[in-house]
Amino acid sequence: MKIVSAKDYNDMSRKAANIISAQVIMKPGCVLGLATGGTPVGTYKQLIDWYNKGDIDFSEVTTINLDEYRGLKRDHEQSYWYFMHDNFFNYVNVPEENIHVPDGANPDSDEACREYEEIIRKAGGIDLQLLGIGTDGHIGFNEPGEAFELRTHCVDLTESTIKSNTRFFGSEGEVPKQAYTMGIKSIMQARKVLMVVNGENKADIVKAALFGPVTPEVPASILQMHPDFTIVGDEAAFSKIKDLI
Numbered sequence: 389m390k391i392v393s394a395k396d397y398n399d400m401s402r403k404a405a406n407i408i409s410a411q412v413i414m415k416p417g418c419v420l421g422l423a424t425g426g427t428p429v430g431t432y433k434q435l436i437d438w439y440n441k442g443d444i445d446f447s448e449v450t451t452i453n454l455d456e457y458r459g460l461k462r463d464h465e466q467s468y469w470y471f472m473h474d475n476f477f478n479y480v481n482v483p484e485e486n487i488h489v490p491d492g493a494n495p496d497s498d499e500a501c502r503e504y505e506e507i508i509r510k511a512g513g514i515d516l517q518l519l520g521i522g523t524d525g526h527i528g529f530n531e532p533g534e535a536f537e538l539r540t541h542c543v544d545l546t547e548s549t550i551k552s553n554t555r556f557f558g559s560e561g562e563v564p565k566q567a568y569t570m571g572i573k574s575i576m577q578a579r580k581v582l583m584v585v586n587g588e589n590k591a592d593i594v595k596a597a598l599f600g601p602v603t604p605e606v607p608a609s610i611l612q613m614h615p616d617f618t619i620v621g622d623e624a625a626f627s628k629i630k631d632l633i
């Protein structure tokens with residue numbers, strides 16, 4: 389486990405983008421596992437900036453996103469497909485056919501998840517998986533209590549996630565109740581894992597995930613066992629582990 393301290397959100401984003409950039413330079417045809425959420429947005433912005441300067445080329449890259457709401461079409465403004473285009477893909481040259489997000493529009497969850505695992509397998513596995521972390525330790529949509537051995541599967545969103553997502557959807561009735569997510573096993577099979585984390589509200593969970601017991605109650609804690617795991621965090625997120633690193 390490598391712990392990389394950053395001063396603030398911008399510094400975290402630049403350091404994470406540097407690691408992704410190094411991956412793309414070393415292996416131009418690499419497979420990047422990508423994540424949604426507020427934390428990685430700055431990382432995507434930095435990569436877009438370097439792309440515009442001609443410093444990075446995504447023309448041979450394949451991307452595989454962590455998760456998607458079940459029941460949303462790609463063009464829905466709250467879909468993760470939309471989010472990724474809005475924050476990254478519309479501004480760089482990843483070929484459209486190389487972009488993969490679980491098919492939220494497929495109501496057959498077994499088929500959607502099986503097909504997604506097949507996409508990962510055919511791509512040759514994930515070289516670098518980018519992750520955020522939830523305040524409860526979730527990674528992707530793998531909430532506390534999820535079995536470590538699961539691959540891509542359908543999850544019921546927790547009541548608190550549905551409530552907190554209501555602000556993006558008009559009314560609670562419109563919030564999707566389920567999602568397709570890579571499982572912990574799919575994530576652990578990535579050759580490198582890169583987590584980004586910022587802010588005081590993540591300080592407790594960072595300590596529990598990195599230095600607490602490895603337990604399904606803290607899904608991110610399994611990353612302690614990953615052979616090539618790097619976490620980049622700002623001062624606030626690392627404020628409870630400063631004496632341990």
Ligand code: PGA
Pocket residue numbers: 424425426427428519520521522523526527528
């Ligand atoms: P955030 O989400 O980056 O918006 O904090 C992280 C996550 O829930 O994985």
